[in-house]
Amino acid sequence: xxxxxxxxxxxxxxxxxxxxxxxxxxxxxxxxxxxxxxxxxxxxxxxxxxxxxxxxxxxxxxxxxxxxxxxxxxxxxxxxxxxxxxxxxxxxxxxxxxxxxxxxxxxxxxxxxxxxxxxxxxxxxxxxxxxxxxxxxxxxxx
Amino acid sequence: xxxxxxxxxxxxxxxxxxxxxxxxxxxxxxxxxxxxxxxxxxxxxxxxxxxxxxxxxxxxxxxxxxxxxxxxxxxxxxxxxxxxxxxxxxxxxxxxxxxxxxxxxxxxxxxxxxxxxxxxxxxxxxxxxxxxxxxxxxxxxxxxxxxxxxxxxxxxxxxxxxxxxxxxxxxxxxxxxxxxxxxxxxxxxxxxxxxxxxxxxxxxxxxxxxxxxxxxxxxxxxxxxxxxxxxxxxxxxxxxxxxxxxxxxxxxxxxxxxxxxxxxxxxxxxxxxxxxxxxxxxxxxxxxxxxxxxxxxxxxxxxxxxxxxxxxxxxxxxxxxxxxxxxxxxxxxxxxxxxxxxxxxxxxxxxxxxxxxxxxxxxxxxxxxxxxxxxxxxxxxxxxxxxxxxxxxxx
Numbered sequence: 001x002x003x004x005x006x007x008x009x010x011x012x013x014x015x016x017x018x019x020x021x022x023x024x025x026x027x028x029x030x031x032x033x034x035x036x037x038x039x040x041x042x043x044x045x046x047x048x049x050x051x052x053x054x055x056x057x058x059x060x061x062x063x064x065x066x067x068x069x070x071x072x073x074x075x076x077x078x079x080x081x082x083x084x085x086x087x088x089x090x091x092x093x094x095x096x097x098x099x100x101x102x103x104x105x106x107x108x109x110x111x112x113x114x115x116x117x118x119x120x121x122x123x124x125x126x127x128x129x130x131x132x133x134x135x136x137x138x139x140x141x142x
Numbered sequence: 143x144x145x146x147x148x149x150x151x152x153x154x155x156x157x158x159x160x161x162x163x164x165x166x167x168x169x170x171x172x173x174x175x176x177x178x179x180x181x182x183x184x185x186x187x188x189x190x191x192x193x194x195x196x197x198x199x200x201x202x203x204x205x206x207x208x209x210x211x212x213x214x215x216x217x218x219x220x221x222x223x224x225x226x227x228x229x230x231x232x233x234x235x236x237x238x239x240x241x242x243x244x245x246x247x248x249x250x251x252x253x254x255x256x257x258x259x260x261x262x263x264x265x266x267x268x269x270x271x272x273x274x275x276x277x278x279x280x281x282x283x284x285x286x287x288x289x290x291x292x293x294x295x296x297x298x299x300x301x302x303x304x305x306x307x308x309x310x311x312x313x314x315x316x317x318x319x320x321x322x323x324x325x326x327x328x329x330x331x332x333x334x335x336x337x338x339x340x341x342x343x344x345x346x347x348x349x350x351x352x353x354x355x356x357x358x359x360x361x362x363x364x365x366x367x368x369x370x371x372x373x374x375x376x377x378x379x380x381x382x383x384x385x386x387x388x389x390x391x392x393x394x395x396x397x398x399x400x401x402x403x404x405x406x407x408x409x410x411x412x413x414x415x416x417x418x419x420x421x422x423x424x425x426x427x428x429x430x431x432x433x434x435x436x437x438x439x440x441x442x443x444x445x446x447x448x449x450x451x452x453x454x455x456x457x458x459x460x461x462x463x464x465x466x467x468x469x470x471x472x473x474x475x476x477x478x479x480x481x482x483x484x485x486x487x488x489x490x491x492x493x494x495x496x497x498x499x500x501x502x503x504x505x506x507x508x509x510x511x512x513x514x515x516x517x518x519x520x521x522x523x524x525x526x527x528x529x530x531x532x533x534x535x536x537x
Contacts, residue, residue: 016283073401076300078289079346080267083266088288097401103400134287
């Protein structure tokens with residue numbers, strides 16, 4: 001599915017590096033698709049994406065698209081932030097368990113008081129210098 | 143070869159690091175040399191007995207590089223074992239201890255020092271976190287969102303409260319209890335008792351945790367003198383015997399890729415099972431626990447993982463006084479990371495210092511009466527790895 005895109009009126013405080021391998025992830029994210037790697041041998045789905053299967057060490061792996069749906073496992077609102085993030089504080093980060101049985105950590109956007117176990121959806125955070133992903137309560141992406 | 147702690151010394155945790163612009167600076171090697179000499183005097187041995195020194199890798203702010211070999215010259219200590227520095231995030235001090243113990247186990251040396259210094263408080267927290275966030279997260283897939291080291295523990299708190307119907311005040315009682323313990327410890331950074339109301343009134347740091355529920359920033363220096371038990375017996379004074387050890391790394395960095403019960407601290411459960419089995423003891427045999435717990439919630443979770451309290455009951459047990467001095471199983475009699483202080487790369491050394499004091503019955507007003515068996519833990523990440531030691535008094 002295509003993720004909704006949320007405009008973020010600033011540059012990323014700590015941009016991720018990009019390799020020839022991870023470029024695929026970030027370029028697909030920019031176009032609204034959340035992809036990761038799956039092992040063609042044992043079926044293990046990894047996140048973050050890896051050029052090998054962390055479970056059985058098989059290479060190569062294949063890219064698959066995730067549904068973008070999950071449930072909120074944990075969250076916190078960060079008030080004491082690293083200097084790079086000072087202008088954004090307070091901000092909320094979270095752990096989301098995806099429908100495909102993959103756990104991810106990300107920024108929580110929208111209502112920071114969303115209850116644990118709530119249905120969540122991933123969104124693309126379109127910063128001025130490139131994308132990140134985020135999560136919000138399902139159906140609330142603007 | 144069995145391992146003994148025969149000497150220990152440390153400076154009080156606190157703000158010691160000077161700034162570049164200060165006329166007179168406080169230099170790490172001068173401080174640590176004094177602590178090492180104190181510890182060796184405490185052991186009552188001659189420096190020529192020492193065959194190895196294992197240090198923590200110093201903070202990036204320490205100007206003197208190759209710090210361990212520089213210290214060998216400061217102490218003019220020739221060694222046939224190793225002189226080395228080790229690192230492993232918050233577990234570093236525990237690995238220092240383990241590497242020193244390995245020198246003795248191998249038969250290469252009879253006495254080894256486990257020591258180090260961690261100075262960082264003159265660096266503002268906001269600057270320090272620009273670096274530390276890169277240690278407790280994937281630089282490309284976590285750090286861009288602004289996860290800080292303690293944000294992971296705060297997420298543990300959110301989940302634990304949700305799953306167990308526990309309120310913030312019950313978690314916060316851990317901070318009150320540890321401050322009470324610290325009030326009796328001359329090595330503690332914060333010794334003025336606080337009330338639950340005081341703790342709850344502090345500004346939020348990482349919700350639901352406020353200022354007194356997260357670790358202070360601390361400098362420190364500590365030294366343990368380790369030997370074989372056979373050597374310790376020749377000294378004709380009380381010592382501490384290492385009775386069991388356990389380690390487990392769950393193969394995850396901060397979070398598991400597969401959804402699991404994050405608050406179960408599975409690495410601590412595995413390491414504890416190994417440690418108890420090797421010691422031939424159970425949690426019920428322990429007289430005290432000095433655990434690595436940077437936040438209130440972490441003490442609750444590790445006390446459950448070790449089996450000191452029942453799962454889901456860690457906060458209730460603290461509220462009921464079971465984990466206080468005088469209670470069923472006193473936890474963090476030093477005041478713990480929250481009040482004793484948290485100079486991260488050597489925090490576990492301070493845990494060993496407290497165990498050495500308690501099990502030699504020298505802890506003064508915070509002495510656990512008749513203490514004979516104690517446990518320490520240290521960890522890295524969000525307890526993704528745990529190193530656990532069980533110690534026994536040898537009066």
